[in-house]
């Protein structure tokens with residue numbers, strides 16, 4: 211059987227991960243984007259963001275002609291038989307999902323489908339709130355193509371669960387595949403492609419309605435975010451109890467198979483391109499439907515306050531922030547990425563500046579992104595040690611491996627005052643607590 215020909219609309223994180231994933235096997239992919247500069251970059255084999263393994267994969271895919279990036283939809287639709295839609299669905303200021311990019315993409319897919327004589331499957335991978343695929347996107351494609359969903363083109367909603375920093379492994383070895391389908395033919399076509407791609411390693415596949423698939427994505431992210439706000443709540447309680455340590459509480463709780471130890475790392479809260487916007491969108495969607503999702507609102511509120519715990523702990527040891535020199539280790543919303551979207555480092559830096567502190571930062575890869583946000587309001591160090599020089603206090607924000615290797619002496623020798631706030635629980639309190647003025651999230655003293 212000839213492998214399916216694939217197109218991907220939108221070359222952001224999800225789009226490029228999807229496209230590059232297919233090129234690891236015998237598939238050719240046409241990617242579409244509206245950003246001319248980005249298209250040029252991709253066609254030269256230059257990755258527009260930081261992600262392990264992707265630079266090599268992209269170079270190979272471009273060299274072998276398995277991936278090409280274009281600006282128009284016509285060729286992408288006419289020359290392929292399955293299109294994955296992976297454009298961004300950001301938040302509006304009120305928290306509601308912003309569907310303008312995906313609705314524009316649906317119109318353009320519709321227009322391009324007009325001229326096509328054969329069956330084409332459209333798969334929505336972008337995160338969209340329940341019923342969007344059926345009530346909005348399907349109608350836009352039908353309207354602009356003059357064709358009927360079902361007999362003329364197929365429609366699926368198959369959410370992605372990619373984690374930044376491990377996108378390749380998540381694409382190649384997903385825990386599960388969700389196929390939300392408009393009709394059986396749409397679902398069969400996508401299942402056939404994915405079984406062909408994963409072969410013996412095909413994970414469990416759940417076939418469902420379009421809106422159930424849409425909700426599975428939100429429910430997954432909301433549950434993980436709930437676990438994080440839950441353990442951060444326990445961490446905040448631990449801090450009030452002498453001798454209590456959230457890291458050990460999480461270990462003890464996580465060994466219960468019904469709970470699992472994953473996503474129970476207490477810290478300064480969750481950030482990134484997904485959790486914050488998806489929780490907001492699910493809350494807004496639920497309210498529109500007439501249900502007040504109090505649990506999710508609490509998850510969000512806990513997370514809003516959590517970054518400022520770093521400053522609270524800092525003030526316990528350093529009475530006056532005004533004029534002090536604070537070193538921040540880590541800027542990205544998590545390790546192995548340069549992504550600073552909704553990173554907790556942003557509210558922490560803003561608050562430190564507001565209170566009159568001088569801020570010096572270091573991150574192995576996120577400094578260029580930080581420069582575009584903070585310009586010359588803060589100082590940028592070239593290494594962790596340089597960042598610590600003459601600082602009155604250090605706050606560990608992102609748990610990069612290179613920070614885990616630092617010893618108490620690295621802090622005592624370089625800082626003006628050896629004050630360390632461990633915002634991600636990477637340092638052993640028994641060791642660091644003896645040699646430094648040390649505070650950590652969830653550590654009762």
Ligand code: UDX
Nearest residue numbers: 370371372373374473474475479480481482484543544
């Ligand atoms: C997440 C989901 O995991 C993924 O399935 C979805 O497709 C997109 O959103 P990602 O944003 O890449 O992926 O990051 P993730 O590893 O889930 O971490 C999200 C945030 O939670 C980070 O800021 C991280 O530091 C924080 N986190 C995670 C914790 O604070 N504690 C934990 O135990 C785990």
